[in-house]
Amino acid sequence: MLWPCCSGPVALALLLSLWAAPQTRFSAGASALPTPPVARVNEKHRGFFREYCVECHGAKKREGKLRLDELSFALDSVQSADRWQKILGEINSGEMPPDDARQPSKTAKSDFLDNLSQTMVLARRTLSDTQGKITIRRLNRREYQNTIRDLLGVTVSVQDLPADGGAGTFDTVGSALFMSSDQFERYLELGRKALDHSFAKLGGGPKFFSVHREPETATNAAMQKAIEAVEAAQGRYVEWTAAVDKLAALPENQKLADEIRAMPTVKAVPARFYVQWSIKKPEPAPQTFGFADAAAADFHRSQYWKLQVDRDYLNLPHKDTGTYLTVFLGHSLEQIDAKKDWPPGDYLLRVKVGALEDSEPERCFLQVGQTDPGNPNSAKASFQPFTTLQITGTVERPQVLEIPVRIDSDTPRIFYLRERTGRGKDYKLAMDSPQQTGKHPKPALWIDWLELEGPVENNPKAGAAKSKAPEPLLQLASLSKSSPKASQAEARQILEPFAERAFRGKKPEPEFIDRLVALFEARVQAGESFDVAIRTPLSVILASPGFLYLQELGEEGKPRLLSPIEFASRLSYFLWSAPPDEPLLQLARSGEIKQPSVLARQIRRMIDSEKASAFIRGFLTQWLSLDRLDLFQFDLDLYPNFDDAAKDAARMEVFKTFEHLLRNGGSLTRLLKSDFVMVNGLLAQHYGIPGVEGNEFRKVTLPKDSQRGGLLGMAAILAMGSNGRESNPVERGAWVLRKLLNDPPPPAPANVPQIKRLEGRLLTTRERLAAHQEEPQCSQCHRKIDPIGFGLENFDASGKWRTQDSYFKRGVGEKGWEIDPAGAFYKGPAFKNFAELREIIANSPSRLSTGFSEALIEYALGRPVGFTDQALTQQMVQAAGRRNFLITDYLFALVTSREFQSK
Amino acid sequence: MTQPIPRRHFLRAAGTLIALPVMESLGYRAFASEKKITPPKRMVFLGMGFGVTQETWYPDVHQQGAHYVLPEGLLPLARHQKDFSILQGLTNKFNTEGHWGSTFWLTGANRYGVPGRNFNNSISADQVAAAVLGADTRYGSLHFTTNNGGGDGHGPGLSLAWNAQGKPIAGMDSPTLVFHRLFSEEKTSLEERKALLAQQKSILDAVLVDAKRVKRGVTKTDSDKLDEYLEGIRDIEIRIAKEEKWSGAPKAKAPLAEPAAGLGGKEQIKAFYDLAVAALQTDSTRVITYRQPVTALLKGLDLKSPVDSHSMSHYTMGLATGDASQLRDKIQSELLAGLMDKLKSVKEADGSSLFDHTCLVFGGNIRSVHSLDNCPTIVSGGGASIRLGEHMVLPKDTPLSNLWLTLLQGVGVSAERHGDSTGALSTLI
Numbered sequence A: 001m002l003w004p005c006c007s008g009p010v011a012l013a014l015l016l017s018l019w020a021a022p023q024t025r026f027s028a029g030a031s032a033l034p035t036p037p038v039a040r041v042n043e044k045h046r047g048f049f050r051e052y053c054v055e056c057h058g059a060k061k062r063e064g065k066l067r068l069d070e071l072s073f074a075l076d077s078v079q080s081a082d083r084w085q086k087i088l089g090e091i092n093s094g095e096m097p098p099d100d101a102r103q104p105s106k107t108a109k110s111d112f113l114d115n116l117s118q119t120m121v122l123a124r125r126t127l128s129d130t131q132g133k134i135t136i137r138r139l140n141r142r143e144y145q146n147t148i149r150d151l152l153g154v155t156v157s158v159q160d161l162p163a164d165g166g167a168g169t170f171d172t173v174g175s176a177l178f179m180s181s182d183q184f185e186r187y188l189e190l191g192r193k194a195l196d197h198s199f200a201k202l203g204g205g206p207k208f209f210s211v212h213r214e215p216e217t218a219t220n221a222a223m224q225k226a227i228e229a230v231e232a233a234q235g236r237y238v239e240w241t242a243a244v245d246k247l248a249a250l251p252e253n254q255k256l257a258d259e260i261r262a263m264p265t266v267k268a269v270p271a272r273f274y275v276q277w278s279i280k281k282p283e284p285a286p287q288t289f290g291f292a293d294a295a296a297a298d299f300h301r302s303q304y305w306k307l308q309v310d311r312d313y314l315n316l317p318h319k320d321t322g323t324y325l326t327v328f329l330g331h332s333l334e335q336i337d338a339k340k341d342w343p344p345g346d347y348l349l350r351v352k353v354g355a356l357e358d359s360e361p362e363r364c365f366l367q368v369g370q371t372d373p374g375n376p377n378s379a380k381a382s383f384q385p386f387t388t389l390q391i392t393g394t395v396e397r398p399q400v401l402e403i404p405v406r407i408d409s410d411t412p413r414i415f416y417l418r419e420r421t422g423r424g425k426d427y428k429l430a431m432d433s434p435q436q437t438g439k440h441p442k443p444a445l446w447i448d449w450l451e452l453e454g455p456v457e458n459n460p461k462a463g464a465a466k467s468k469a470p471e472p473l474l475q476l477a478s479l480s481k482s483s484p485k486a487s488q489a490e491a492r493q494i495l496e497p498f499a500e501r502a503f504r505g506k507k508p509e510p511e512f513i514d515r516l517v518a519l520f521e522a523r524v525q526a527g528e529s530f531d532v533a534i535r536t537p538l539s540v541i542l543a544s545p546g547f548l549y550l551q552e553l554g555e556e557g558k559p560r561l562l563s564p565i566e567f568a569s570r571l572s573y574f575l576w577s578a579p580p581d582e583p584l585l586q587l588a589r590s591g592e593i594k595q596p597s598v599l600a601r602q603i604r605r606m607i608d609s610e611k612a613s614a615f616i617r618g619f620l621t622q623w624l625s626l627d628r629l630d631l632f633q634f635d636l637d638l639y640p641n642f643d644d645a646a647k648d649a650a651r652m653e654v655f656k657t658f659e660h661l662l663r664n665g666g667s668l669t670r671l672l673k674s675d676f677v678m679v680n681g682l683l684a685q686h687y688g689i690p691g692v693e694g695n696e697f698r699k700v701t702l703p704k705d706s707q708r709g710g711l712l713g714m715a716a717i718l719a720m721g722s723n724g725r726e727s728n729p730v731e732r733g734a735w736v737l738r739k740l741l742n743d744p745p746p747p748a749p750a751n752v753p754q755i756k757r758l759e760g761r762l763l764t765t766r767e768r769l770a771a772h773q774e775e776p777q778c779s780q781c782h783r784k785i786d787p788i789g790f791g792l793e794n795f796d797a798s799g800k801w802r803t804q805d806s807y808f809k810r811g812v813g814e815k816g817w818e819i820d821p822a823g824a825f826y827k828g829p830a831f832k833n834f835a836e837l838r839e840i841i842a843n844s845p846s847r848l849s850t851g852f853s854e855a856l857i858e859y860a861l862g863r864p865v866g867f868t869d870q871a872l873t874q875q876m877v878q879a880a881g882r883r884n885f886l887i888t889d890y891l892f893a894l895v896t897s898r899e900f901q902s903k
Numbered sequence B: 001m002t003q004p005i006p007r008r009h010f011l012r013a014a015g016t017l018i019a020l021p022v023m024e025s026l027g028y029r030a031f032a033s034e035k036k037i038t039p040p041k042r043m044v045f046l047g048m049g050f051g052v053t054q055e056t057w058y059p060d061v062h063q064q065g066a067h068y069v070l071p072e073g074l075l076p077l078a079r080h081q082k083d084f085s086i087l088q089g090l091t092n093k094f095n096t097e098g099h100w101g102s103t104f105w106l107t108g109a110n111r112y113g114v115p116g117r118n119f120n121n122s123i124s125a126d127q128v129a130a131a132v133l134g135a136d137t138r139y140g141s142l143h144f145t146t147n148n149g150g151g152d153g154h155g156p157g158l159s160l161a162w163n164a165q166g167k168p169i170a171g172m173d174s175p176t177l178v179f180h181r182l183f184s185e186e187k188t189s190l191e192e193r194k195a196l197l198a199q200q201k202s203i204l205d206a207v208l209v210d211a212k213r214v215k216r217g218v219t220k221t222d223s224d225k226l227d228e229y230l231e232g233i234r235d236i237e238i239r240i241a242k243e244e245k246w247s248g249a250p251k252a253k254a255p256l257a258e259p260a261a262g263l264g265g266k267e268q269i270k271a272f273y274d275l276a277v278a279a280l281q282t283d284s285t286r287v288i289t290y291r292q293p294v295t296a297l298l299k300g301l302d303l304k305s306p307v308d309s310h311s312m313s314h315y316t317m318g319l320a321t322g323d324a325s326q327l328r329d330k331i332q333s334e335l336l337a338g339l340m341d342k343l344k345s346v347k348e349a350d351g352s353s354l355f356d357h358t359c360l361v362f363g364g365n366i367r368s369v370h371s372l373d374n375c376p377t378i379v380s381g382g383g384a385s386i387r388l389g390e391h392m393v394l395p396k397d398t399p400l401s402n403l404w405l406t407l408l409q410g411v412g413v414s415a416e417r418h419g420d421s422t423g424a425l426s427t428l429i
Helices: A009-029 A043-054 A078-092 A106-127 A141-152 A181-203 A215-248 A251-261 A264-268 A270-280 A294-314 A425-437 A463-468 A471-482 A488-502 A510-525 A535-541 A564-575 A582-590 A596-608 A610-623 A626-631 A644-663 A681-687 A715-720 A729-740 A765-773 A776-791 A834-842 A845-861 A867-881 A887-895 B007-014 B020-026 B028-035 B072-083 B125-136 B175-183 B190-215 B220-246 B265-281 B295-300 B309-313 B320-345 B400-410
Strands: A209-213 A323-325 A334-337 A345-355 A365-371 A383-390 A399-407 A414-419 A445-454 A676-679 A698-701 A804-809 A813-818 B042-047 B084-091 B142-145 B287-291 B358-363 B377-380 B391-399
Touching: A043 A106, A078 A106, A106 A776, A141 A181, A141 A610, A181 A535, A181 B220, A209 A334, A215 A251, A215 A270, A215 A294, A215 A323, A215 A445, A251 A264, A251 A270, A264 A270, A270 A294, A323 A414, A334 A445, A345 A365, A365 A399, A383 A399, A383 A414, A383 A644, A383 A681, A414 A445, A488 A510, A488 A535, A510 A535, A510 B190, A535 B190, A564 A582, A564 A596, A564 A610, A564 A845, A564 A887, A582 A596, A596 A610, A596 A644, A596 A887, A610 A626, A610 A644, A610 A845, A626 A644, A626 A715, A644 A676, A644 A681, A644 A715, A644 A887, A676 A681, A681 A715, A715 A729, A729 A765, A729 A776, A729 A845, A765 A776, A776 A834, A845 A867, A845 A887, A867 A887, B042 B125, B042 B265, B072 B084, B072 B320, B084 B400, B125 B287, B125 B400, B142 B265, B175 B265, B190 B220, B265 B287, B265 B295, B265 B320, B295 B309, B295 B320, B309 B320, B320 B358, B358 B400, B377 B400, B391 B400
Parallel strands: B042 B287, B042 B358, B084 B391, B142 B287
Antiparallel strands: A209 A445, A323 A445, A334 A414, A345 A399, A345 A445, A365 A383, A365 A414, A676 A698, A804 A813, B084 B377, B358 B377
């Protein structure tokens, strides 16, 4: 039971009773769209403008042939906005007023710049306002991938498609989604690839494959062999050096031998004597002793110590019943291979694994991944994990982990497992440990056995799974199988329903189908069999506008209600980023989808579906700008455990928290402050929360005084406000203003002179950023941004709690200090510490509520939120506000709005 | 190396139309020696995203002309100092986006120029050039790119290039892909290829039928948006027509080996430079743009502590960010110097070098940090017949578009204006 009673059918029906309203509201005021406000510079700056700008650029002086005395304070056209933009730019860059002119006070200048910047943002928004017009949407990368998945049951890689959006809008905004000839050809190729995969799956029949691996036999034998080879080489090395020693001892060689011994390199490492000897003297030839040259022999010498790793391995207690994962050297990667003839599809990797008793907790993680087939480096170097799992089993009582993996026809078929070790950290550990402790680091993980099996839907034990294959695919399967002899009629029987399904319920033109059949016929004439020939026209359907674009009929300037079929698509691309499924389409065909109770049930079904994760991830990533996490790598010397796995877990915490709230009748305000977190073992370790082990994210109740709970305590949010080394109060403060307080600072102005005065000095973060308050160009925004950022300084770059910070500058020194988080909002309340800061923010949920509503509108409708949306925003905020800001209430209010239902 | 030339080529060449494939299979150089055909003009635009290190990249403004001291960031270019000019004072006046180093670099457009739209762009200089210079080559223009445009300070776009409608043109991000497109012979026979072209035409016809259906009954805005799809189809039709003309002509012989797979950072930039030279040398195209990686370049450098590209752009001298920024300048200059070496080493039939006929531009719309004035600009090569070897400080806020106009006219494209241009730069000629 995921839905608490408070958001049950009764309440929902209440909301949905508004459903009838849109239509009536429509006829009443379809043409009366509110006019956007005119952006206007505040009159109170008239004096400032006259005194510091017009005095030189007026009717009399006209410096630089520029007259500003007649410039209107209203930014009501692109031209006037551009003129004001230039004025703003000149002042920001410090060009104006010129140094030799009278200068305004810093406060007056800050206030003027503040107002002008905000006015400029408003003017740009006003002038680019689309009056609620929705531009037709092309499927973005995510939607394309999900749509292909739902149609053909395969997941295609969309890396080759150009990235969507980029102009600061969501990836659902139609006007920002472009199309080009290259892209068309890629759709053709990708569609064909997907079809080939799909047919390969079908062609594989119901066969189920599996492989079981007991790794010890292979590992132990390999270790033994490696030891023998190295020992044999060692024997030859000893013989060679003895031969050199013998010659060097001869009186006639005494002088040369002394010379070599005196060389700095030999002094540093005496064993290098032999390689130096070999450079001077051809005898005794290293080749006689089985080495390619003296350098190879010397290399053997330098690597000989590593033998100990293998030796130690063979002394480990459980090496005969399983395999250990060593650190970097030796057996650090275990693997399991899928056979070449296995069809592409979803498989299951099973591994029985345990951690050694005294392993450090941060090492008890297993990573599963693959290597880059295009990378010429060794598997160790190019290993890329896709899953990181905490190991809670022991060697005595190992656990069995099941890891879903995918095999595509063009991806590598080997899956590797290794201990979670940071980039370069394993190497360091492996190299440093022998020098420091005389021993190779102990392994942390032990594997009993591995299994790989699949395709999962063919598992004889899971009988019902078969019906999960998408319908269009099953239809294709039955038709292409029953038609070994190609006939045009049968091709038509496949193409027509497939096109209608691909077009999400809209019927293709007969002429379109005719041309597809002709294409099919041409392939048959070219000698292709039915099930190959049919793929050409099928792939054309997947590159057609009817598939790639969400067509909604309409007339310019006259909003029109969506048809039920169109509505079904808009709804499913909103909540699933995927096409409507058969139940939705059926309800659309019958028109029932418009009945309030039916719609309520469907929305609930959609939110509870696994597919809703596409909405959760897609929306949150963009709304909260989580992609910033990928912009930089963390410095693992400073944050040894904040690797990509930790980043992924941190990001997942945001998704899981929202998902929990969405599905359990939670309030949006829990994002500001909350008495619980959603964490897994890895993240709990990072936060220092005891008692959480394993890989499932779960709800953990927090103690009263916890710094966690809510976005401001989440590692993902805090890490974004850093550069991977130091926390960045400016990024954090600006993020809070943008996302939580719905008071975004204007975009960073171009051409502001950099403050270089403080370079090379040892200062605290506060002291360094104090410079922001000196220049009006900076202080206009930073007086609002920086104090919030300082309030979050108790979190380090990786989001861990700290009370002290330090700054290091090469050649200058290091300075440490106690963190002082106290501050005040600009013209607002003061706070002593993080807890108070969070409290203040949590006490103004209406700001978050408005910002969240606007973001949802833009994401769902696929157009920038405009001035015409004020009523809708208000409607959503009010609807949700009535019941403590339930997240589902925003969704319902939006879906049932006139705007959502109309084009 | 001379190969027997099929007789029909002579026949066609002697006739009224000199078919394009003849140019390719013989090479215009073959004509050049006999008929004194001058080598064609080429243009190469290299855009670097986030800007340079202000303190160590720009020469002293007091040292103008040929006698200026090369600053540290440009030192690797010392051996070419006579052969490039560095310009100060250029700006795209409409750009206010401090992270958009490429979106408007070659276009000079006003993002907000069209009311009711929050993004607007116009044709880029390379496409103006390609419309003229690209008529006789297998590829009208080629675009290399990083796919991390946003993170690398390039801003929206798919490459440096924007088409006549102001829509982004896709670029290729893999040297291997470029190599195969340029030099790998089709594995299919001529007949098969013709059949394939015929099939492609049928495919286009089919999707056009569906496009008509989708356009029916939609708003004017949607109909205009769907025109992008139709324009895409038209582009392919034009390409198919070109391919049909070229279908009998073998692709140029590769003057270099296939680049290794999986190259990153510096190595990848070098591979792209080599491919650019090869593409020009074989006359496969005459116009190339390259939107260069920053993040990947930084990741590949052996930096003490990792620096992301955005932090690098907010560098502080003496800190890790400053080191990264300076190292990046140095490596970019080394790579650019290498490219100039290559262009100089390739000889044309008349004894001149490829460098003499190429107009090479290196720069971007961002100076450093978020500054969009005094855009870093290096122009080189003899293609546009401009003055080389000088440090020129132009009047503050001279439109970048004036430079593009000057260069376009220099390579023989009869443009009268471009972007927000106010006229050609007389100081450069």
